[in-house]
Amino acid sequence: MEKAIIALAAAIAIAIPAIATAWAQSKIGSAGAGALAEKPELSGTVIILVAIPETIVLLGLVVAYLIIS
Amino acid sequence: MxxxxxxxxxxxxxxxxxxxxxxxxxxxxxxxxxxxxxxxxxxxxxxxxxxxPIEKDKLIEKESLERAKERLRNLIFLLNAPEHWKAERVTAAELRGRIDALASVEERVKEARASMEGLLEELSAINKYEKLILGFAPVVSTLGGLKNFEIAGLTIERQRAGVLELLASEINKITEGGFELRTVDIDEAAIGVVIAYPKRFDAKIRCLLSGKSINEIRLPDAYAELTLLNALKLMRVRKAELPGLIDGCETALEAASNEGYGVIKGALAAIDDAIDEIGALxxxxxxxxxxxxxxxxxxxxxxxxxxxxxxxxxxxxxxxxxxxxxxxxxxxxxCIDNPGYIRPFEVFLGALPPPKYGSVDPTPYVALFFPIFFGIMVGDAGYGAVILLIGLYLRRRFAHKEKPRAIASVLAISSVSAAFFGVLFGEFFGDLGMRLGVMRPILIHRAEALKTMMAITLGIGAGHVMLGVIIGAANHFRHHKIAHACAKLSYLSAIVSFLTVVCGIMKVLPRGTIAPGAAAFVVSMIALTALEGALGPIEMVKAVGNILSYVRIMAVGTASVVMANVANKIGGLSDSIIIGIIVAGAIHALNIILSMVSPVIQSMRLQYVEFFSKFFEAGGVKYEPFKKR
CATH class of the missing domain: 3.30.70.2170 (Alpha-Beta Plaits)
Structure with missing residues (x-):
């Protein structure tokens, strides 16, 4: 039972940040696509902006790992 | 630099x-x-x-050059670029003569284009009307003997077939019953309708048809005066002739393109140079x-x-x-100028404004760390070899395009790092090398030692972030901005002392380091707040987030190796060796494509967000020398 709760906690620790990251990336991605239609030279900046929220899920990954280990 | x-x-x-x-x-x-x-x-x-002030005759000359440029740009738009071409060198003195000499090419090109467009239009019209006429022919032939009758051909969408009854009723009213209406299937979407009626009702009938938004068939001008049968015969003849005539136009266009393309490109460059020289005044x-x-x-x-x-x-x-x-x-x-190995990495600065004069060019650091991060994430000798081949091919393919060539070079250089780390991790197409007994992990077994990989990547992150702070401090010292330099040093001290405390708590360092570490951290934070204000502590929190962000190297790398291992496992499930190789190869191919995208983006992000933010000063003016095109 304890193992199951630990596993569930780890899953929640990574799942919620993953959803948050996806939500943030969807917003940035759609705004970025709009910006690229106007200024294609911004492609490098937009790629970086889309990658920025991934830190959230990485922090989730670290926390999940700490919970499991 | x-x-x-x-x-x-x-x-x-x-x-x-x-x-x-x-x-x-x-x-x-x-x-x-x-x-x-x-x-x-x-x-x-x-x-x-x-x-x-620019003299009047110079302005007139500039206008004349701009008109010539517009004319040549329109002309080059009509040409087909030859497979192999080289812009001819056109000097300012020769420019007028060369443009005048292009008049005959221009005339031939315009003639060939106009002819070709006319022929293509005719061919398209024939293809469209031939089917309709073939559909109408049997119906019209039964009505052929009715002199003083007018015949109208229509197409109606099959799903709107209900309108036919209404149409017949309206025509019946107009002609008082003196009409003939026949339908014929044209294709899956349309029904053809032929209406024969006395000529005296022609105006009213045409008015009715136009008011109902019905597509009346009108033959091209060349066929309008012919009977349907003769029109059909002429269409058949022309349909056989047209491809040859169109090919003839293509050949004429190709010959003109071969003759004029390089000259036009050279003349356009010479015009741009001449306009630049007037503009420089x-x-x-x-x-x-x-x-x-x-x-x-x-x-x-x-x-x-x-x-x-x-x-x-x-x-x-x-x-x-x-x-x-x-x-x-x-x-x-x-003006950024770096040695040959580093120069391709300048492409990463393209996404940012140029650095300020007197600040630091981050390209050499990117050239060092980008391949390392990419290598740790991909970390596979087989993948590295494949990416190297792809990089070298792309470098050759885009030999004359600066940016794609630079990206291909970065990929090729980084692939060597990927192969090197692959050897250290004992990975060759995932665990295939280990399964075959030809490789073993020298440094670490990446797929199993997640905790160690996490610690290594966090260590790399701490080092990289601190290097950024040191570069920033050194640059401030170089420009005698002592307060800023001291703030950077306090920042560095705060990061080091914080990490010391964390390592002490986690028993990586002796327990005795916690107390002096904590004291140093408090002193550093006080100094940082005094020098930078409220932003100082916020920067410290940001630095911790920056260091944690390097865990992505482990995360992306683990995903890559797990997918490679899955490819081998699924391939191994098949009874047939050939099918197994195909399945595993397909998954590895997908993984290699992902490995060329995700590690590049993640590595770029670590440079831009985590590293550059510690020392990069944007806002410089790009050096653009006055030079010939």
Whole structure:
């Protein structure tokens, strides 16, 4: 039972940040696509902006790992 | 590295201005800046340097050149680019003659294009109407004997077939029953309708049809006067002839393209050069007898510039080399020049504004760390070899396109790092090397030692972030900005002491380090707050987030190796070796494509967000020398 709760906690620790990251990336991605239609030279900046929220899920990954280990 | 720049002034008699502009253009090292009369005051009295107005004949020449450019651009749009072409060198003196000589090519091209468009239109019309006429023919032939009758052909969408009944009713009213309506299937989507009615009702019927938004069939002009049968016969003949005629036009166009494409490209470049030279006049200033041109040039090119002017003008035009004061730093254009291995990595700076003059060019650091991060994430000898081949192929494929070639070079260089780390991790197409017994992990077994990988990547992150802070501090010291430099050092001290405390708590360092670490952290934070204000502590929190962000190297790398292992496992499940190889190969191919995208983006992000934010000062002016196209 304890193992199951630990596993569930780890899953929640990574799942919620993953959803948050996806939500943030969807917003940035759609705004970025709009910006690229106007200024294609911004492609490098937009790629970086889309990658920025991934830190959230990485922090989730670290926390999940700490919970499991 | 950012090259040292010098401010230059070129002063000479007004009569030699044109020649001076041409010499500047040929030397290709000066970034011209508009003359600033306000900066040239005579002991606080009247301004003696004025803007030089462009003469009227120069403006007329510029307009003429722009018209010629428009004409050539329209012409090149009509041509097909030959497979192998090279822009011919066209000098300013030859320009007019070469443009005039292109008149015959232009005439042939326009004629061939017009003919081809006409023929294609006719072919399209024939294909469209042939089917309709074939559908109508049997119906019309039964009505053929009815003299004084008019015949109208219509198409109606099959799903709107209900309108036929209404149409028949309306025509019946108009013609008082004196009409004939037949339908025929044209294709899956349309029904053909033929209506025969007395000629005297023609106007009313046409009015009815146009009002109902029904598509009436109208034959092309060339066939309008013919009977349906004769129109069909002529269409068949033309349909057989047209492909040959279109090929003839294509051949004529190709011949004209081969003859004129390189010349037009060369002439366009010469026109742009001539327009640039007239435009450069607008940057010049004048006194009563002299002209003045101001600009910037790399310090190492000044001798070449002076030598070029001395040889051309024999001393009548003076090139002054003025040292740069700190007040000028915001105006100095930034010329980044790195050795061959590092140069492809300059492509990453393209997404950012240029660094300020006097700040640090991050390219050498990117050239060092980007391949390392990419290598740890991909970390597979087999993948590295495949990506190297792809990189070398793309480098050759885009040999003449600067940016794609640079990206391909970065990919090729980084793939070597991927192969190196692959050897250290014992990975060759995932665990295939280990399964075959030819490889074993030398450093670490990545797929199993997640905790160790996490610690390694966090260590790399701490080192990388601290290096950024050290570079920032060193640059502030270099420019004697002591307060900023001390703030950076406090920041560095805060990061180091914080990490010491964390490592002490986690028993990586002895317990005894916790207390001095905590004390150093408190002192560093106080110093940081005193020097940077409330932003200091926020920066510290950001630094911790920055370091944690490097865990992505482990995360992306683990995903890559797990997917590679899955490919081998699924391939191994098949009874047939060939099917197994195909399945595993397909998954590995997908993984390699992902490995060429995700690690590049993640590695770029670590450079831009985590590393550059510690020292990069954007906002410089890009060095754009006045040079020929």
């Amino acid at each position: 950012i090259r040292e720049m010098r401010r230059i002034q070129i002063i000479g008699p007004k009569g030699q201005l044109d020649e001076c502009i041409k010499t500047l253009h040929a030397t290709s090292v000066v970034h011209i800046e508009a003359a600033r009369p306000d900066a040239w005051t005579d002991a606080g009295a009247d301004v003696f340097l004025k803007r030089l 607008d940057y010049a200033g004048q006194t009563r007898f002299t002209f003045v041109i101001e600009g910037w040039a790399p310090a190492t090119d000044i001798a070449v510039l002076k030598d070029g002017f001395r040889r051309t003008f024999g001393g009548t035009v003076l090139v002054r080399d003025i040292s740069i004061g700190k007040a000028d730093f915001n105006r100095v254009p930034v």
